Amino acid sequence: xxxxxxxxxxxxxxxxxxxxxxxxxxxxxxxxxxxxxxxxxxxxxxxxxxxxxxxxxxxxxxxxxxxxxxxxxxxxxxxxxxxxxxxxxxxxxxxxxxxxxxxxxxxxxxxxxxxxxxxxxxxxxxxxxxxxxxxxxxxxxxxxxxxxxxxxxxxxxxxxxxxxxxxxxxxxxxxxxxxxxxxxxxxxxxxxxxxxxxxxxxxxxxxxxxxxxxxxxxxxxxxxxxxxxxxxxxxxxxxxxxxxxxxxxxxxxxxxxxxxxxxxxxxxxxxxxxxxxxxxxxxxxxxxxxxxxxxxxxxxxxxxxxxxxxxxxxx
Amino acid sequence: xxxxxxxxxxxxxxxxxxxxxxxxxxxxxxxxxxxxxxxxxxxxxxxxxxxxxxxxxxxxxxxxxxxxxxxxxxxxxxxxxxxxxxxxxxxxxxxxxxxxxxxxxxxxxxxxxxxxxxxxxxxxxxxxxxxxxxxxxxxxxxxxxxxxxxxxxxxxxxxxxxxxxxxxxxxxxxxxxxxxxxxxxxxxxxxxxxxxxxxxxxxxxxxxxxxxxxxxxxxxxxxxxxxxxxxxxxxxxxxxxxxxxxxxxxxxxxxxxxxxxxxxxxxxxxxxxxxxxxxxxxxxxxxxxxxxxxxxxxxxxxxxxxxxxxxxxxxxxxxxxxxxxxxxxxxxxxxxxxxxxxxxxxxxxxxxxxxxxxxxxxxxxxxxxxxxxxxxxxxxxxxxxxxxxxx
Numbered sequence: 001x002x003x004x005x006x007x008x009x010x011x012x013x014x015x016x017x018x019x020x021x022x023x024x025x026x027x028x029x030x031x032x033x034x035x036x037x038x039x040x041x042x043x044x045x046x047x048x049x050x051x052x053x054x055x056x057x058x059x060x061x062x063x064x065x066x067x068x069x070x071x072x073x074x075x076x077x078x079x080x081x082x083x084x085x086x087x088x089x090x091x092x093x094x095x096x097x098x099x100x101x102x103x104x105x106x107x108x109x110x111x112x113x114x115x116x117x118x119x120x121x122x123x124x125x126x127x128x129x130x131x132x133x134x135x136x137x138x139x140x141x142x143x144x145x146x147x148x149x150x151x152x153x154x155x156x157x158x159x160x161x162x163x164x165x166x167x168x169x170x171x172x173x174x175x176x177x178x179x180x181x182x183x184x185x186x187x188x189x190x191x192x193x194x195x196x197x198x199x200x201x202x203x204x205x206x207x208x209x210x211x212x213x214x215x216x217x218x219x220x221x222x223x224x225x226x227x228x229x230x231x232x233x234x235x236x237x238x239x240x241x242x243x244x245x246x247x248x249x250x251x252x253x254x255x256x257x258x259x260x261x262x263x264x265x266x267x268x269x270x271x272x273x274x275x276x277x278x279x280x281x282x283x284x285x286x287x288x289x290x291x292x293x294x295x296x297x298x299x300x301x302x303x304x305x306x307x308x309x310x311x312x313x314x315x
Numbered sequence: 316x317x318x319x320x321x322x323x324x325x326x327x328x329x330x331x332x333x334x335x336x337x338x339x340x341x342x343x344x345x346x347x348x349x350x351x352x353x354x355x356x357x358x359x360x361x362x363x364x365x366x367x368x369x370x371x372x373x374x375x376x377x378x379x380x381x382x383x384x385x386x387x388x389x390x391x392x393x394x395x396x397x398x399x400x401x402x403x404x405x406x407x408x409x410x411x412x413x414x415x416x417x418x419x420x421x422x423x424x425x426x427x428x429x430x431x432x433x434x435x436x437x438x439x440x441x442x443x444x445x446x447x448x449x450x451x452x453x454x455x456x457x458x459x460x461x462x463x464x465x466x467x468x469x470x471x472x473x474x475x476x477x478x479x480x481x482x483x484x485x486x487x488x489x490x491x492x493x494x495x496x497x498x499x500x501x502x503x504x505x506x507x508x509x510x511x512x513x514x515x516x517x518x519x520x521x522x523x524x525x526x527x528x529x530x531x532x533x534x535x536x537x538x539x540x541x542x543x544x545x546x547x548x549x550x551x552x553x554x555x556x557x558x559x560x561x562x563x564x565x566x567x568x569x570x571x572x573x574x575x576x577x578x579x580x581x582x583x584x585x586x587x588x589x590x591x592x593x594x595x596x597x598x599x600x601x602x603x604x605x606x607x608x609x610x611x612x613x614x615x616x617x618x619x620x621x622x623x624x625x626x627x628x629x630x631x632x633x634x635x636x637x638x639x640x641x642x643x644x645x646x647x648x649x650x651x652x653x654x655x656x657x658x659x660x661x662x663x664x665x666x667x668x669x670x671x672x673x674x675x676x677x678x679x680x681x682x683x684x685x686x687x688x689x690x691x692x693x694x695x696x697x698x699x700x701x702x703x704x705x706x
Contacts, residue, residue, distance in 0.1 A: 221659045268658040271625045305622035308606060308656060 005214055009035075009263065011202035012060055019056030020049050021187075022180025026173055029280055030057065032259040034208075035215045038168020038252055039124050039144040041109075041159075041284055046149060048173045054105040054145040061208050062201025063102025063141060070112035072155060076119035080129045081136075094131065099123045102139045102205060109146040110156040117163055120144065124166040141208050161243055161287055168252045169277075170284035218258035219268040223307040227271060228254055230304045231278070235286060238303075240296055243287035253281045271306045317503070318365045324356045325349055326367060327490055327506075329536065330516065330526055334370035373538050374525055379424040384482055385520045400478050405455035412458060413479040422481075427517060427527060430476050434529040438472075439463035466530040467513035473529035474515040483518040484527070491533060579615045583687055586611060590682070598674040602655040605678040609685050616691040626652050630685065641684070648681045 009031065016027040030053065033040045042050045051067075058065030068079060081097035098104055099120070109117065123129050127138045146167070148159070164170075176184065203211070228250060236244030245253070257273040264273070282297045290296045316327060326335065332352060337345075349355040361367075374382075400406060413430060420429040441463040446453040454475050457468040467486075474484040491512035492504045512533065516524040528535045540548070557564045574581065590608055593600040606626060613620050613629075620629045627649050654668055669677075 219659045219662050221657050224657060266653070268654075268662060270627065270653045270657045272627050272653075275625060275628075302621070302623045306625050308626065309603075 005211060005262075006265075008203050008207055008211060015060040015199070015202050016053065016056055020053050020173070021184045022176040023049070023173060026053075026171055028260075028263060029169055029171055029277075032256050032263055032277065033169045034061075034143060035211055035262065036168060036252070036255040036259040037141075037143075037212050038256060039166060040146070041164070041167040041170045042145065042147045042173060043150050043170055044147075044173045045151060048175065050145075050147040050173065051105060051107060053173070054103065054147075057143075057145065058101075058103035058105070059199050060202050061102065061141065061143075061205060062203065063139065063205050063208075064100075065103050065105070066098030066101030067105040067107060068098050069107050070109050070116070072111060072113055072157075074112045074116045076116050077131075079116065079119045080123070080131050083132050094134070094136070096136075097129075099129055099142075100136075100138060102141050102143065104142070104144050106144060106146040108148060110148040110159055112157065114157050114160065117157065117159060121163065121166065139205070141205050141212070161285070165246055165249055165285050167284045168256055169280040171280055215259045215262050216255070218262050218266075220254060220258065221268065223309060224269055224271065224274065225254075227304065227307050228257075228274060231274070231300060234300045234303045235282065238288075238296060238300055240290040241286050241288040243285075245282065245285060249281070249285045253277065256281055275301055316367045316369060318361045318367065319363055321361050324358055324360055326354045326356065326361065328354060328367075328369050329371040329373065330524060331371040331373050332369060333372045334368075336368040338366055373536065374519070375538050376424070376428075376535075379519075379525065382423055382519060384423050384427075385518060386481060398478055398483050400475055401452055401455070403452055403455070405452055405459060406479075409455060409458055409475060410479040413476040416476070417480055426480060427477060427482065430480070431473055431527055431529050434469055434473055434476075435531045437462065438469065438531070440469065440531045441465065444468075466533070469530040470513040470515045473527055477515070477517060477527070485516050485518075485524070486513060487516050487526075488513050492536075494534065494536075579687060583612060583615065587682065594675055594678065598669070598671045599655050601671070601674050601678050602652055605681055606652060606656075608682060609690075612685065612687055612690045615687065618690075626656075644677065644680055645684065648677050651677055 012031060012034075013027060016030060017024055020027060030040060034057065042053070044050060054067075055065060068074070077097065079097050079099050081095050081100065083092045083094050085091075086093045106112075106120065119129075123138060123142065124144055127140070127142050129136050129138065144167075148156075232245040232247075232250045232253075235241055238244070253274070254269075256277045257269045260273040260277050261267070261269045266273075278301055279294060279297050282300070283293050286293060286296065288296070318327075321327070328335065330352075332354065335346070335354060345357055346354055347357050400409075416430045416433045417426045418429060420426040438457075439462060442465045444461065444464045446456060446464075450456045453464075453468060454471045457464045458472050458476075467488075470486055474486050477484045489512060490506045490510045492506050493510065494504070497504045512530075514533070515527045515529060517527050518524050526535045586608055590604050593604040595601075609630065610620050620626075631645070631649055651669060651674055654663070655674070
């Protein structure tokens with residue numbers, strides 16, 4: 001792996017770890033999601049650092065950050081933008097919505113109505129929005145971080161499967177350990193002004209785009225393609241799963257595994273990469289009658305043997 | 316029986332003929348009784364290449380142990396040839412010999428067997444031996460003087476000795492189908508004119524007879540044994556061998572116990588020796604052979620690597636020591652495993668990471684590191700672990 005790429009990734013990693021104390025594993029998944037050009041859904045209790053993480057990520061990549069606080073009265077045009085008549089120029093002008101940012105934080109996304117939620121469909125999948133019959137391209141590094149609260153269910157609209165399938169990963173941050181909380185408290189003592197300064201970006205958007213291009217070229221052997229397909233089929237055949245992995249989900253799984261391999265210093269994917277990213281990848285898109293998604297995912301992993309053979313061709 | 320050339324119309328059949336079938340002959344008047352229980356065809360000779368299917372019922376020697384043979388004087392008449400004994404000066408000596416050989420054996424088959432075994436063990440079968448000129452009682456000469464002779468003398472001697480003990484016997488001539496001549500490919504036992512043979516038969520009663528084979532080297536065909544009988548016979552033979560060879564038995568037991576005790580090590584030694592064959596071929600083959608050998612060791616200690624657990628997570632988690640060098644080499648080996656098993660060929664060809672010597676040396680280290688003992692200690696303590704993180 002070129003040293004430049006590794007240095008950029010290390011800088012991103014340090015910045016995110018500094019923002020979210022004691023959650024290096026979560027940071028690794030967030031990095032993998034960013035490098036794989038996926039979108040991230042964070043489901044956890046209030047105050048655990050969801051917004052902090054999203055803002056730190058936006059600032060670290062040096063892009064434009066936008067935040068949407070989702071409420072039931074939020075309209076699709078509040079996200080995508082709208083057209084207004086400019087009396088001075090006597091022309092209609094398009095006012096871009098927050099979706100035109102590089103990193104969009106959709107806070108408590110399950111509080112928006114399904115109509116508003118669906119406004120993000122096209123943006124997340126195709127990186128474009130269509131307003132007034134005009135198709136407008138979004139940034140190449142467009143990245144959605146959505147959060148939702150799993151506890152409060154009053155006045156919420158659960159995300160439909162189609163929307164969930166557009167997210168690459170679903171993560172739980174969880175409470176930090178004691179040492180991390182102590183470190184967080186110590187770091188928060190000091191002048192107030194220092195906390196309002198925006199930190200410098202460690203990676204430019206162009207560099208991020210280069211990183212993402214590089215990740216897409218991480219090699220995957222044909223035996224691992226077969227392994228991935230077998231795993232996908234296992235999700236569809238599992239008795240407790242009513243909605244297995246879609247082909248889009250399979251592509252995302254491979255891309256996340258590529259990013260994971262790159263994050264661990266390899267230019268090729270191994271079965272470990274596939275297995276290690278399986279829980280967050282599958283958790284967001286498997287639907288069924290099960291109580292514990294992790295148990296089902298473990299069952300699925302255990303039902304497919306790991307390929308062990310001399311590799312043939314590659315990608 | 317397949318007749319090729321037999322210049323008689325008598326059908327050669329064993330004792331106790333129960334069923335007889337000749338293909339394309341389905342009328343009973345084609346057959347007739349010859350002397351005794353011998354069946355003959357009502358024509359001059361049996362045509363060549365006639366196939367005859369025979370079923371005979373032969374009592375097994377074991378079933379005769381308790382059989383009550385007819386006693387002398389019960390049905391015997393002076394003219395009964397099956398009980399006649401030579402009335403000369405040697406008769407008393409032969410009778411004494413018969414009683415001596417019978418010894419304390421109870422009347423019946425044990426007594427018959429005792430007499431016959433003496434003949435088979437103490438007398439020599441000499442087909443070319445002849446009776447001296449002027450000898451009027453060839454059986455007495457054979458029994459008392461020469462102790463050697465052809466099969467008809469053995470048969471005659473057995474018949475006479477048993478008659479002295481009160482059994483009805485008769486002398487029979489026929490053909491001997493030697494078991495050693497059996498051809499397993501054609502499933503035939505060829506019988507030729509030179510296979511003519513003499514033996515004696517003892518009456519069981521009610522005109523049923525049983526063969527007594529007194530000539531050494533000849534055996535009576537026994538009825539097919541059951542599986543239980545064969546097992547019993549095998550056990551008896553094994554016990555007999557053990558009794559006769561205690562030293563060999565002890566040595567064999569020691570070797571057997573040692574082999575059983577060290578079976579894993581022996582198998583591992585064999586596999587480790589075979590490892591060198593693929594290991595010298597290429598780096599990929601070396602890695603594959605090493606992984607196979609390590610997996611085999613885990614299976615050997617009763618904790619096979621589950622098929623869904625990756626090599627890195629299985630062997631990477633098996634650290635019993637955190638020594639720096641050891642950990643570094645272990646990680647190097649696991650990196651090699653990943654590289655040679657999962658890096659696509661174009662990448663491996665374009666950027667060779669390690670030489671074959673380095674791979675081989677690292678694999679040898681891995682084979683030494685994950686020894687049977689270490690595998691047993693490590694893998695038998697905990698179940699498989701997945702490295703997947705929960706979200």
